[in-house]
Amino acid sequence: MPEYLAPGVFVEEVSFRSKSIEGVSTTTTGFVGPTRYGPLDLEPEIITSLVEFERTYGGREKLGYANAGEVDNYMWHAVRAFFEEGGKRLYVSRVFTPQDETDPWSGHARGGLPGSPSPLAVFARFPGAFGDARVTFTFKMGQSVLVADGSEPGVRSLVSRDVVWIRPSTAGGGSPGAAEGYYLALWDAVNDTWAFSSNGDDLATADVQLAQLTPGAYEMRIVTVTVTVTPLTGSTVPFTSPELPLDPDHERAGSPDGLFDYFSEEPASLSRASTLPIVFREDDVAGFDTGVEVLNAFFNAAPGTGSPATGLQAALEDNDSAPAERSVSIVLSDGDDGNRPQADEYAGVTTPSDRKTGLVAFEDLEDISIVAAPGSTFGYKEADYGPTARTIVRALIRHAERMKYRIAVIDCGDDQTISEVRAMRAQLDSTYGALYYPWIRVLDPLTQREIHVPPSGFVAGIYARNDVNRAVYKAPANEVVNLALGFERFLNKSQQEVLNPEGINCFRYFEGRGMRLWGARTISSDPEWKYVNLRRYFAYVERSIDKGTQWAVFEPNGEKLWANVRRTIEDFLLNEWQNGALLGEKPDKAFFVKCDRSTMSQNDLDNGRLICLVGLAPLKPAEFVIFRIGQWTADRKV
Incomplete structure (x- = not known):
């Protein structure tokens, strides 16, 4: 309470409104992988165009590994696809494996x-x-x-x-x-x-x-x-x-x-x-x-x-x-691209000087919502590299699970058959990952030849375009792939009927409608988290509430605080319902917020815990649109 020690008139400002929650960004992406140049252990800076990427991480030329030969620059192609498909903000964490691990300047020209x-x-x-x-x-x-x-x-x-x-x-x-x-x-x-x-x-x-x-x-x-x-x-x-x-x-x-x-x-x-x-x-x-x-x-x-x-x-x-x-x-002279990076480089570490590499470098960047490792699954079928690729995929998923508000976009292996991609999918189970098949055919501006590149850069860009043009609760599917000239394999409906139930999202060609992303499922065995948009929308809501209620920490834990928290969250969810994100003809059917003695015991209060229960009725995509049509006589009444 303010002190009033002398007579006088005191004018004070008070707030009659509940605190507001601002929705967080869902389009910022993080790519981890090898590039031609650039920092390895510095905090990544946000990139908003392909030109900015090239200025820091080098151009489009191929990478030459001492132990794997020449490989297409999949990171450059992914960044290009990300921005061409509608991406806006990107972080890149470069990985590098020197030929001589004992020389800190190995690979430097x-x-x-x-x-x-x-x-x-x-x-x-x-x-x-x-x-x-x-x-x-x-x-x-x-x-x-x-x-x-x-x-x-x-x-x-x-x-x-x-x-x-x-x-x-x-x-x-x-x-x-x-x-x-x-x-x-x-x-x-x-x-x-x-x-x-x-x-x-x-x-x-x-x-x-x-x-x-x-x-x-x-x-x-x-x-x-x-x-x-x-x-x-x-x-x-x-x-x-x-x-x-x-x-x-x-x-x-x-x-x-x-x-x-x-x-x-x-x-x-x-x-x-x-x-x-x-x-x-x-x-x-x-x-x-x-x-x-x-x-x-x-x-x-x-x-x-x-x-x-x-x-x-x-x-x-x-x-x-x-x-x-x-x-x-x-x-x-004599700079080199080292050896092909291994799983440890992708996973990253914290160095003795408190610098971070690989995926660990993304842990301090709260605004990232999508993570991918373009090109890491190239050679997935090879006996010597396959275990590394599988380990990288798992590291990507673990990172998304640990960070809670992210989803991992997973590339299938290059030149995989349907049975091979099904075997790959069978080894994975997470609500925080989505698998895409097959690779995409594009024109390489370096060689003017058609090549196949991993789909993750396209998918991340489509996610961003979908969120900007529609909303995060809309499934990122039935979207045109702008840069695609074709796919590594053209799938028909019967083949997708095998893949889709297993959570393998496919790219399809439709005559008159072009090349499209035609799937929006996670790799989860839990039917409650079957769809990508559901996982991403809950991440959006959870993170928005997390950031928007930080003011409540250390406030007196009583009825007044509980009422303020309820009003803050209810106002946010009401706006979501009005925007069409939630199912229900009335707000009380679309969501509920409880924060009172029914959600907290005396033990919770004694231990400084405020517990708020929030329930949502999210929209799920109309994945199967069914029209039942039968014959009708002209004189029959409905």
């Missing part, structure tokens, strides 16, 4: 500046053949920052530990000044001035003091570098960094770090960690103390080859030269 050993090594940030790239370091001289500050020399826009080039102001005229060269700018806080060192960062050994530089007689230009990374394969847009300072300990606050910090093993943000394509390993750059040393390493890697000199240093000092002439390029 690598290169370095010329020299033996290389004075500077560069690695692709993530493993994969897509990491093979050309890395171009383009150096730039800024405008002169040396100005007159009254009768004394001064500088503008100079930051401590910038690398600067000092020379006589008339290039090429007269003899070089004593101060000409490349220096590390150091702020002398004691004497309130600048000093410049060519051989370290100790003020005591500085070569030049600001007072020695006469404005007009000298110019001082800041040297920066831009890094461009162009993949050697694929059509991904090259990455280009901002202008970066060269010094490893640069102190420019509020702008990009130094070159090594920007591309360090542990970047400053999650966004950088997932998008920066290269990395300088900490041990490899430990020998560079100043930006002048870094610049000299590049000068030595691209020396002059004639008279006058034509190397990097000469091109950089000729400020009118083209940018390409002030560049040094190196090639990263």
